[in-house]
Amino acid sequence: xxxxxxxxxxxxxxxxxxxxxxxxxxxxxxxxxxxxxxxxxxxxxxxxxxxxxxxxxxxxxxxxxxxxxxxxxxxxxxxxxxxxxxxxxxxxxxxxxxxxxxxxxxxxxxxxxxxxxxxxxxxxxxxxxxxxxxxxxxxxxxxxxxxxxxxxxxxxxxxxxxxxxxxxxxxxxxxxxxxxxxxxxxxxxxxxxxxxxxxxxxxxxxxxxxxxxxxxxxxxxxxxxxxxxxxxxxxxxxxxxxxxxxxxxxxxxxxxxxx
Amino acid sequence: xxxxxxxxxxxxxxxxxxxxxxxxxxxxxxxxxxxxxxxxxxxxxxxxxxxxxxxxxxxxxxxxxxxxxxxxxxxxxxxxxxxxxxxxxxxxxxxxxxxxxxxxxxxxxxxxxxxxxxxxxxxxxxxxxxxxxxxxxxxxxxxxxxxxxxxxxxxxxxxxxxxxxxxxxxxxxxxxxxxxxxxxxxxxxxxxxxxxxxxxxxxxxxxxxxxxxxxxxxxxxxxxxxxxxxxxxxxxxxxxxxxxxxxxxxxxxxxxxxxxxxxxxxxxxxxxxxxxxxxxxxxxxxxxxxxxxxxxxxxxxxxxxxxxxxxxxxxxxxxxxxxxxxxxxxxxxxxxxxxxxxxxxxxxxxxxxxxxxxxxxxxxxxxxxxxxxxxxxxxxxxxxxx
Ligand SMILES: Cc1cc2nc3c(=O)[nH]c(=O)nc-3n(C[C@H](O)[C@H](O)[C@H](O)COP(=O)(O)OP(=O)(O)OC[C@H]3O[C@@H](n4cnc5c(N)ncnc54)[C@H](O)[C@@H]3O)c2cc1C
Numbered sequence: 218x219x220x221x222x223x224x225x226x227x228x229x230x231x232x233x234x235x236x237x238x239x240x241x242x243x244x245x246x247x248x249x250x251x252x253x254x255x256x257x258x259x260x261x262x263x264x265x266x267x268x269x270x271x272x273x274x275x276x277x278x279x280x281x282x283x284x285x286x287x288x289x290x291x292x293x294x295x296x297x298x299x300x301x302x303x304x305x306x307x308x309x310x311x312x313x314x315x316x317x318x319x320x321x322x323x324x325x326x327x328x329x330x331x332x333x334x335x336x337x338x339x340x341x342x343x344x345x346x347x348x349x350x351x352x353x354x355x356x357x358x359x360x361x362x363x364x365x366x367x368x369x370x371x372x373x374x375x376x377x378x379x380x381x382x383x384x385x386x387x388x389x390x391x392x393x394x395x396x397x398x399x400x401x402x403x404x405x406x407x408x409x410x411x412x413x414x415x416x417x418x419x420x421x422x423x424x425x426x427x428x429x430x431x432x433x434x435x436x437x438x439x440x441x442x443x444x445x446x447x448x449x450x451x452x453x454x455x456x457x458x459x460x461x462x463x464x465x466x467x468x469x470x471x472x473x474x475x476x
Numbered sequence: 477x478x479x480x481x482x483x484x485x486x487x488x489x490x491x492x493x494x495x496x497x498x499x500x501x502x503x504x505x506x507x508x509x510x511x512x513x514x515x516x517x518x519x520x521x522x523x524x525x526x527x528x529x530x531x532x533x534x535x536x537x538x539x540x541x542x543x544x545x546x547x548x549x550x551x552x553x554x555x556x557x558x559x560x561x562x563x564x565x566x567x568x569x570x571x572x573x574x575x576x577x578x579x580x581x582x583x584x585x586x587x588x589x590x591x592x593x594x595x596x597x598x599x600x601x602x603x604x605x606x607x608x609x610x611x612x613x614x615x616x617x618x619x620x621x622x623x624x625x626x627x628x629x630x631x632x633x634x635x636x637x638x639x640x641x642x643x644x645x646x647x648x649x650x651x652x653x654x655x656x657x658x659x660x661x662x663x664x665x666x667x668x669x670x671x672x673x674x675x676x677x678x679x680x681x682x683x684x685x686x687x688x689x690x691x692x693x694x695x696x697x698x699x700x701x702x703x704x705x706x707x708x709x710x711x712x713x714x715x716x717x718x719x720x721x722x723x724x725x726x727x728x729x730x731x732x733x734x735x736x737x738x739x740x741x742x743x744x745x746x747x748x749x750x751x752x753x754x755x756x757x758x759x760x761x762x763x764x765x766x767x768x769x770x771x772x773x774x775x776x777x778x779x780x781x782x783x784x785x786x787x788x789x790x791x792x793x794x795x796x797x798x799x800x801x802x803x804x805x806x807x808x809x810x811x812x813x814x815x816x817x818x819x820x821x822x823x824x825x826x827x828x829x830x831x832x833x834x835x836x837x838x839x840x841x842x843x844x845x846x847x848x849x850x851x852x853x854x855x856x857x858x859x860x861x862x
Contacts, residue, residue: 404496407527407540410489 218271218367218389220262221328222295223318223349225252226279226286227339240445242339251286254334256293256402258395261364262332263294263403269367272296274325278306278317284418291413292405298418299325305423308435311340315348317433320426322353330372331392335360346394357392358385362399479770481777483549490546493526494553502557509560509683510829513675515639516561516683523565524594532569533576537588543784544718548725548776555729559833560683562729564597566722567635567684570841571598573715574644574660578703583662587642596641601631601663601689602712609846611646611712612654616691618647618661623698625661627669627691635840637687638672641665645689646708658708662700669694680832716841717790720798721783723841724776727805727834731769734805734812734830738762741816741825752815761815765808772801792854795847802837803844809834 229248236243251259262273274297275290277283287298301321309317322328331350336343343359350357362382363375367389376383377396405413423433431437457464483491501519509516523529532547533539540546547569554562572591575583590596607613616629627647634643643663650657663670673688703711739762742753752758779797783790809831813820820827838844 404493404500404522404526406525407489407493407531409527410493411486414485414489 218265218269218329219327220265220271220273221322221325221331222255222259222262222273222275222290223331223333223345224255224259224275224277224286224290225334225337225339226250226277226283227252227337230338235447240447249282249286251289252334252337252339254336254338254395254397256334257397257399258332258334258393259290259293259295260400260402261393261395262330264400265330265364265367266294271329274299274328276301276318276321276325278302278309278314278321287418288413288416289405291416292409293403294406294409298416299421300418301421301426303423303433305428305430305433308438309433310438310440311342311344311348312439313433313435313437314345315352316437317426317428318345318349319352320428321421322349324421324426329370329389331355331390333392333394335394335396343394346392350392353390353392355391356387357394358387359394361393361395364393364399479774486542487546487549490528490531490542491549491553494528494550497522497526497528498553498557502554502561506558506561506683506826506829507823509558511682511823513677513682515685516558516564517639519561520564520594520597529565529568529594530592533572533588533592537584537592539588539592543780544721545777545780545784547722548728548780551722551725552729552732555726556733557729558683559726559730559830559837560681562726563635563681563684563836564639566719566726567600568598568640569722570600570715570719571636571640571642571644573718574600574702574711575662577714577718578660578707578711579662580699580702582699583702587662591642597636597639598642598644599634599636599640599689600715601634601643601645603632603634604630605632609843611709614646614648614658616645616647617651618649618659620649620698621695624695625698625700627661627663627694627696629691630673631689631691632673633676633686634689635684635686637685637689638675639685643689644702645691646712649705649708653706655709656706659705660702660708660711661696662702663689663691663694663696667694667696679835680829681836713791717794718783720794720841720847721776721780723837724772724779724797724801727801727803727837728769728773728776730805730830730834730837731765731772731801731808734809734827735762735765735769737825737827737830738765738812738815741819745816745819758815761811765811768804768808772797772804775800789854792851795842795850795854798841799844799847799851802834805834805837 226249229250232247234243266273273295275287275295276299277287278301284300291298306317333346347357358374358376360377361374362377365373370389371386372389373386376385457467501522528550530539531542535541551562575587591598604614618625618627645663646658646660648657649659669692671690676686742758743751745752776797779793812827813831816825816827819825
């Protein structure tokens with residue numbers, strides 16, 4: 218089974234501060250880490266490889282320094298690392314990101330299963346996994362908390378729901394996004410670290426993936442940031458008094474007034 | 477900051493991996509494991525997954541091909557978290573060394589890869605009820621019957637007993653030959669006639685398993701003999717020479733942890749309107765702890781590196797570093813409890829466990845008195861040569 222894991226390098230949430238003037242994140246002196254949900258995606262891929270054979274490739278769209286995070290994934294059991302990196306990708310929203318990743322994946326070709334984290338802890342959109350599956354025209358299941366089995370090219374997974382779980386089966390190729398409950402990521406092994414030390418990620422540029430420049434980066438993004446601000450907390454509090462019936466009456470009056 | 481020992485890139489990786497296991501797995505679980513006296517199976521699985529069980533095993537047998545120094549720096553990290561966990565790890569190496577030192581290629585090929593991968597733990601069986609410091613007093617026998625050895629007797633206080641899959645055990649094969657009358661064997665957990673005694677209840681290192689190994693007409697194939705017939709005690713001595721710096725490094729990790737706890741606490745604890753670290757009596761105690769720790773570390777590291785140069789005789793230095801670092805660990809952990817005083821005496825703080833755990837380091841793999849005998853005898857020999 219050929220597995221691909223999408224990984225994002227994100228700022229460590231422990232260190233993040235907002236610039237009080239611009240309200241944007243100040244990245245200076247902030248450590249970069251592997252998006253925590255992606256660590257679970259990677260662990261699941263490595264466990265599937267150990268159980269059913271095959272290989273694990275990790276892919277990231279990001280600046281050159283994202284290679285560090287990809288090599289960390291190699292230390293934790295991935296076989297190959299691909300960095301999709303080009304100035305043209307800068308400023309991409311999830312629309313442009315899924316386009317870029319899908320073009321890179323088409324260039325690499327031939328994956329049975331793609332695994333993503335449920336969401337990235339910086340953007341928190343949870344859109345890239347499903348968006349990517351749409352672009353590749355393959356089935357996907359989000360919020361996967363367990364892979365039950367892989368047989369005859371089919372995969373059977375459990376999707377976490379508020380009131381329990383769904384068991385979903387589909388024919389691969391397909392895509393999963395996973396939640397933290399799925400596993401406990403391993404600590405990088407000694408041999409893995411040595412391998413990562415000697416390895417370099419394969420870099421794919423915009424021309425390598427034959428991308429349409431109009432669809433990339435800021436230019437290819439449909440999201441426009443108009444203003445960044447912290448919402449003000451303006452909730453007013455008032456206390457209703459009297460007997461229960463009186464309080465209920467006053468409450469209904471207030472609610473009706475809002476309509 | 478501690479002295480920079482200029483570790484190689486590979487050694488830095490070993491420290492990183494062992495440190496992460498210690499911080500993320502060992503430290504969060506140590507209190508519960510100690511209280512429940514539960515074997516740290518899950519932690520050892522993480523150690524296996526991180527390739528550390530193969531640290532000292534040659535690459536041809538699936539290991540990392542490291543030496544004594546590599547073991548020392550890994551064990552130092554683990555013992556910073558819990559000497560009980562570190563002992564379980566170290567005892568597997570102790571059980572593997574006889575095969576590594578004296579085993580046939582066949583035995584090496586069969587057992588070392590299983591130990592290197594962590595699939596099976598190993599254990600080392602020397603001590604008996606009437607043979608502690610005086611190993612020559614062992615009563616367990618092995619008699620050749622056709623193409624099988626038949627073992628009878630009981631080993632006592634064997635670390636990893638019941639948990640290990642592979643045991644290296646010494647037994648008398650010819651009593652008339654005295655010191656050349658004992659031989660080393662590999663016993664598998666599933667061998668017929670092999671069972672265990674109850675788990676011992678201990679002062680410290682409670683997460684580690686200490687049990688009797690009971691042999692009642694235990695039959696094993698003839699090829700399980702480790703090394704030549706009659707070389708058992710020789711193999712034991714070489715094994716202990718190699719493993720003692722490991723025990724010393726357990727003292728280093730424990731000493732470091734005790735010092736860390738003490739300094740952090742002394743800076744926070746206010747009495748008479750000041751942090752207690754401002755009192756000279758406390759400062760001097762901390763200073764002495766740091767001096768003893770750093771000097772032990774220097775000796776242990778130097779010894780481990782010397783051993784990796786494969787000298788002909790290493791008993792004296794090996795014993796010296798074991799005594800220095802384990803006596804230090806006992807002293808420093810007692811002082812740590814003194815610095816934390818009442819709080820330190822409570823199980824809510826980790827130093828009381830460190831003090832309980834430190835004691836074993838002065839006892840097992842040869843008491844510190846026996847180490848001093850070895851050192852004294854070596855000195856006597858050295859000075860009578862010239
Ligand atoms: C928790 C634990 C784990 C252990 N794990 C293992 C294991 O995995 N494998 C194994 O084979 N053994 C193991 N042992 C046994 C350990 O190595 C012995 O306890 C140790 O060698 C000391 O033997 P003893 O306890 O019988 O003490 P004794 O030999 O009875 O000594 C009692 C006292 O007399 C002193 N003494 C004895 N002889 C002399 C002498 N000639 N000169 C000066 N002083 C002397 C000793 O230093 C000590 O203070 C373990 C023990 C414990 C407690």
